[in-house]
Amino acid sequence: MAKITVEKNLFCLPWTQTLLGTRVHGKVNFMALDWLTRVNFDPAMLGICVGRAHASNEAIRETGEFSVNVPTQDMIEVTDYCGIASARREDKSKLFEVFYGQLQKAPLIAVCPIAMECRVVQTVELPSNTFFIAEIITIYSEERFLTNGKPDVKKIRPFLLTMPDNRFWGVGDQVGSAWKDGTTFREKLKERTGRP
Amino acid sequence: MAKITVEKNLFCLPWTQTLLGTRVHGKVNFMALDWLTRVNFDPAMLGICVGRAHASNEAIRETGEFSVNVPTQDMIEVTDYCGIASARREDKSKLFEVFYGQLQKAPLIAVCPIAMECRVVQTVELPSNTFFIAEIITIYSEERFLTNGKPDVKKIRPFLLTMPDNRFWGVGDQVGSAWKDGTTFREKLKERTGRP
Numbered sequence: 001m002a003k004i005t006v007e008k009n010l011f012c013l014p015w016t017q018t019l020l021g022t023r024v025h026g027k028v029n030f031m032a033l034d035w036l037t038r039v040n041f042d043p044a045m046l047g048i049c050v051g052r053a054h055a056s057n058e059a060i061r062e063t064g065e066f067s068v069n070v071p072t073q074d075m076i077e078v079t080d081y082c083g084i085a086s087a088r089r090e091d092k093s094k095l096f097e098v099f100y101g102q103l104q105k106a107p108l109i110a111v112c113p114i115a116m117e118c119r120v121v122q123t124v125e126l127p128s129n130t131f132f133i134a135e136i137i138t139i140y141s142e143e144r145f146l147t148n149g150k151p152d153v154k155k156i157r158p159f160l161l162t163m164p165d166n167r168f169w170g171v172g173d174q175v176g177s178a179w180k181d182g183t184t185f186r187e188k189l190k191e192r193t194g195r196p
Numbered sequence: 197m198a199k200i201t202v203e204k205n206l207f208c209l210p211w212t213q214t215l216l217g218t219r220v221h222g223k224v225n226f227m228a229l230d231w232l233t234r235v236n237f238d239p240a241m242l243g244i245c246v247g248r249a250h251a252s253n254e255a256i257r258e259t260g261e262f263s264v265n266v267p268t269q270d271m272i273e274v275t276d277y278c279g280i281a282s283a284r285r286e287d288k289s290k291l292f293e294v295f296y297g298q299l300q301k302a303p304l305i306a307v308c309p310i311a312m313e314c315r316v317v318q319t320v321e322l323p324s325n326t327f328f329i330a331e332i333i334t335i336y337s338e339e340r341f342l343t344n345g346k347p348d349v350k351k352i353r354p355f356l357l358t359m360p361d362n363r364f365w366g367v368g369d370q371v372g373s374a375w376k377d378g379t380t381f382r383e384k385l386k387e388r389t390g391r392p
Contacts (some may be wrong), residue, residue: 002338002339003295003306003311003336003337003338004336004337004338004339005334005335005336005337006310006335006336006337006342006345006346006347007335007345007346012234013212013214013266013310013354014210014212014349014354014356014367015211015212015233016209016210016211018209035233035234035235036233037211037231037232037233037243037245038208038231038245039231039243039245039322039325039327040245040322040323040324040325041247041324041325042323042324043323045322045323047233047235047243047245047327049233049234049235049236049243051237070209073371073372076371076372076377077372077377077378077380077381077384078378078381079378080372080373080374080375080376080377080378080381081377081378081379081381081382081385082378083374083375083378084375084378084379084382085378085382099199110199114202114209115199122320122322124318124320124329126235126236126241126318126329127236127238127239127241128236128237128238129235129236129237131235131243131329133320133322133327138201139201139202139203140199140200140201140202141199141200141201141202142198142199142200143198143200146202147361149202149203150202150203150360150361151202151358151361152361153210153358153361153363153365158209158210159371159372160210160356160367161374162347162349163374164346165343165346165347165348165349166373166374166375166376167349167370167372167373167374168370168371168372168373168374168377169349169367169368169369169370169371170367170368170369170371171210171356171365171366171367171368172365172366172367172368172369173365173366173368174363174364174365175269175272175355175364175365175366176269176272176273176276176355176363176364177362177363177364178276178279178357178359178362178363178364179276179279179280179362180276180362181272181273181276181277181364182273182274182275182276182277182278182279182280182281183277183280184273185273185274185276185277186277186280186281188273189277
């Protein structure tokens with residue numbers, strides 16, 4: 001099929017929608033966060049990307065701490081509101097009941113099935129954004145969101161964002177098993193090539 | 197509800213599964229890649245995290261180039277195989293038909309609905325992994341994967357990974373609209389507080 005190019009600045013893969021928690025000049029604040037990834041296995045580290053103009057960016061520079069919270073599909077409107085409203089003009093400090101773990105500048109959202117407190121270890125400045133690399137100090141959940149002690153995406157009910165169509169999606173059916181389905185392929189490959 | 201802590205090193209949010217394309221000592225290679233995110237808006241930049249022991253890590257250091265390809269659900273077995281098999285022991289160079297854009301060391305997978313060629317601009321060393329920050333040079337797709345000129349997740353049919361349960365998932369139904377549902381919440385907030 002003929003390959004064409006698409007607008008490179010807008011396309012995002014489906015990402016899990018999260019809420020970034022900070023304290024801006026002492027006041028609790030939240031923003032919608034989509035640009036994040038694990039960046040180191042051991043110690044467990046996460047990297048998050050925040051535009052330099054955001055109040056949250058200033059807050060993380062000031063405190064060196066933040067939280068990443070995974071909202072459920074029941075929280076779509078309030079989560080999107082956190083992405084639309086700027087802390088510089090609207091007060092988001094009362095939107096959620098918060099709790100604290102070890103870090104006093106990383107407000108954790110009680111209603112979120114997964115909430116992680118993180119401490120910044122490195123800051124990378126990029127042209128329009130800052131990439132904060134942080135150690136995950138603790139991840140909090142509740143028994144009702146786990147299956148066999150592991151967070152269960154079907155119980156957590158997170159939602160995903162795609163851009164530039166700006167749609168939120170649920171997680172669908174299980175379609176495979178990682179570190180397992182590949183062994184089936186390897187067997188087929190061996191049969192095809194006749195190699196042991 | 198009582199909060200409990202979960203194993204912080206293993207939990208991943210659902211991420212879109214991708215395939216990383218490189219040239220290792222001139223030979224085309226692919227590995228399964230889950231730890232990636234956009235990191236800068238303009239210019240469009242992506243960051244990917246690769247363990248230091250991987251052949252792909254060595255390749256990117258050598259060439260400064262790589263591709264990120266989004267496989268469909270029809271490619272689960274071969275994608276997982278790319279995550280299981282090391283280029284140091286198994287030859288993955290013939291698994292896919294490749295093509296090249298501007299970068300000669302960033303092999304793009306023809307069958308993938310989305311394929312991006314990237315050039316490294318900064319390398320961040322972390323304890324066990326390397327975080328490569330790269331400019332997205334071009335994103336390739338095909339007309340049949342777009343709706344109104346935008347990549348359509350329902351036509352692309354990517355799949356997602358969760359850990360530590362190691363399951364692959366499809367993308368489910370649309371559950372909301374970003375930068376829109378939040379305005380509904382704002383209206384409700386205004387009604388509740390009586391503020392203009």
